[in-house]
Amino acid sequence: MADAATLPFVTVAIPCFNEERHIERCIEDVFAQDYPADRMEILVGDGMSTDRTREILADLAARSNGRLRVIDNPRRLQAAAMNEMIAVARGDVIVRMDVHARYAKDFVRQCVAVLEETGAQNVGGSARPLAESWFQRAVCAALGSKLAVGGSAYRHPDAEGFTDTVFPGAFPRHVFDVVGMFDPNAITNEDAELNQRILRAGGRVYVSRRIVVHYFPRDSYAGLAKQYFKYGKGRARTLLKHKGLPTIRPMLPFFFVVGSAGLVATSAFHPLTPLVFGLYGAACLAEAVRVGRKHGWATVPVVASIFPVLHFSHGVGFAVGLVHYALHRDWPEQEAPKGTFTRPETTFTPAVAQA
Secondary structure (H helix, E strand, O other): OOOHHHOOOEEEEEEEOOOOOOHHHHHHHHHOOOOOHHHEEEEEEEOOOOOOHHHHHHHHHHOOOOOEEEEEOOOOOHHHHHHHHHHHOOOOEEEEOOOOEEEOOOHHHHHHHHHHHHOOOEEEEOOEEOOOOHHHHHHHHHHOOHHHHOOOHHHOOOOOEEEOOOEEEEEEOOHHHHHOOOOOOOOOOHHHHHHHHHHHOOOOEEEOOOOOEEEOOOOOHHHHHHHHHHHHHHHHHHHHHHOOOOOOHHHHHHHHHHHHHHHHHOHHHOOHHHHHHHHHHHHHHHHHHHHHHHHOHHHHHHHHHHHHHHHHHHHHHHHHHHHHHHHOOOOOOOOOOOOOOOOOOOOOOOOOOOO
16 A cells, blocks of 8 residues: 555545444444545434434444544435535545445555546446345345346446446545536435436546445345335436436336336237246246355245346336426436546556446
């Protein structure tokens, strides 16, 4: 590691609300980082938690030597929390960390190193799922399949290269001076929406396998369906706001839902509906066998049932979002970026590139 005095000062920004079960473990991971403690501050944007989160944070702050501060976020949304923290941050680099995750000891150091090596405006790792229950093991298996995630680079642990979004994200502070802050009204998808503005301003987003973070997926069908419904609704909002998306991938579940509804509505006029749904079920089962058998054969039917939950929840959420935000737009007219990003003269070439 370079001399500590020459390293950029880092602000770790953690949005949270009612996280008494997870917040201490997350902060302990930050305390354990191998980045010099005197070159890092920790901000927690708390949405006025009503459980024991604030009490736990007060205890953690008392033994942090002044490094940990709690920032009030009365709006509770994660995007609003990020904006509150960025506004008071002292760091040259803003590293976002989410509570429902575990972080390698060199997470912050690698974020800083990859930013410097690539010249990217946002860097992060792959979203590696981590299981604590049998259902989460099945979710982890499902999320390891392209049938679930559509080939998104940031879902693959070996991904290395320029891409459209990452998890969770580390930014040079000046990025927000150019493209603006997080969208304060975004309930979900605030990270991908910000990345879309970065790309439109000529910036780049880089995913690196050296940046290691594991997150805990939802642990029930209902929780998973609710999460992916919100994801779909948020993607639709971003589509309407920007009149486009970087890739067509987030729209595929919506097309699937529309196509399925069309088949059902016209099934009296043709014999294709049973065939199409039969092929879909067979594809889900075959893929569940491929990705789920290493977790035990009892996991396979659970994995097979998770695929439709992901597809239909996201697709229906996208459809609802299109209608809702077309009628109830909650963003102002788009302002042009206050500048554009200048790329370094030398192009960084990764060992392995992922689209």
